[in-house]
Amino acid sequence: MSQGSNFVDYVKICGRSGNGGPGSAHLHRDIRTSMGGPDGGDGGRGGHVIVRGNAQLWTLLHLKYRKHVIAEHGMSGGSSLKTGKSGDDEILEVPLGTVIKDAETGEIAFEITKDGEERILVEGGRGGLGNWHFKSATRQTPRFAQQGEAGKEEWKILELKVLADVGLVGFPNAGKSTLLSVITAAKPEIGDYPFTTIVPNLGIVSYRGNQSFVMADIPGIIEGASEGKGLGFRFLRHIERNSVLLFMVPADTHRSIKEEYEILLAELEAYNPEMMQKPRILAITKSDMLDEELESEMRKEIDLDIPFIFISSVAQKGLLELKDLLWKEINQ
Structure with a gap:
């Protein structure tokens, strides 16, 4: 199974919590007492x-076919x-970077960002109070107790934003999948046509001294992605969670390097202005086709205030320097 078919970043689930158990209306009895006071538990x-x-x-693949999740009654x-036993909770394990939304309003409830972090998706009903709570000076032996609170049934959307250190x-066809396949163990599909990458590919980049960082190839942006054109919003949201953005522009672009970089930047800003706060590095890819003179001319024209580097994944040119640059930015 390719990663494309394995990667699920959106599921809709109906969560049903358990009803609270009813309180007891028991009256105390023993050998000496035929009708004692209330002793019903909650x-x-x-x-x-x-x-x-x-x-x-x-990925959320393991939840794809779990449409209904039902917890136990109290x-x-x-x-x-004696208090009744609480109903067993139903626990859904999710990847870090999962955002939980209300399915009707689309409102974000919370986001899971830490390993082992637990949040209640649908709250169970409270147990009813036993009759001893209702005892008073005027009512010595209440023969009633409270019913448990009903559980809730709610539809929720779980949406994944990929957590990676570097987002491409x-x-x-800027060469993102090729770079990922060369400097990580990921095996993305590679082809020179738009939208080869239909889902984010993740790879672990090994670095000096047994260190590593996670790189995500986010599906290609096209102009208008921020308006939902092409594969639009669904993919741009994966870039929100990356700590460093590596912009990739091929040396053979029909525009100038600077112009193409600025179009990509404008797309990101239109989608989410907060993205502009992230550290950025520019890699000019496919630069094995440039001779020294041409590369030197292009350097002069770039005129940008971000670090940039000429690389070639195929010829393995500049890849170690690129890793150094990225590592420095990640750990700033």
Whole structure:
């Protein structure tokens, strides 16, 4: 199975939490007492539906076919003030960077960013109070207790934003997949046509001294992506979570390097102005086709206030220097 078919970044789930158990209306009895005071315990809480962050997961694939998630009901309260057992919670493990939204309003409820972080997706009903809570000076033996609170049924959207240290940004066929395949263990599909990369490909880049960082090839932006054209918003959201953006412009672009970089930048800004705060590096790809004179001329024309580097994934040119640059930016 290719990563394309394995990568699921959006699921819609119906979570149903458990009902709270009813409180008990028991009256105390023993050998000496035929009708004592109230000693009915409280009902148990209904099970929650919970989401938990798991750093080992990269996709929501395991939830794709779990449309309904149902937690257990709480148990009834017992005599001698015994509280009923709480219903078992239903726990959904999700990758870090999962955003939880209300399916009807689209409103963001929360986001899971840490391993082991747990948040309640749908809250279980509270258990009902036992009859001993209702005892008073005028009512010595209440023969009633409270029913448990009903659980809830809510539709939620789970949406993944890929968490990576470096996000590759460039038009289709800027050489992003090739770079990823050369400097990481990822095996993305590579082809010289728009939208070869239909889902984000993630790869681990090995660095000096057994260190590493995560690189994500985000599907190619085209002009108008911020308005939802092409593959639009769905992919731009993956770039939001990267700590460094590596802009990639091929040396053989029909525009100038600076012009193409500025178009990419404008797309990102239109989509989310906060993206402009991220550190940026520019890589001019496919530069094995340039001789020294031409490269020197292009350097003069670039005139940008960000670090830039000429690389070739195929000829392995400038890749170590690129890793050094990225590592420095990630750890600023």
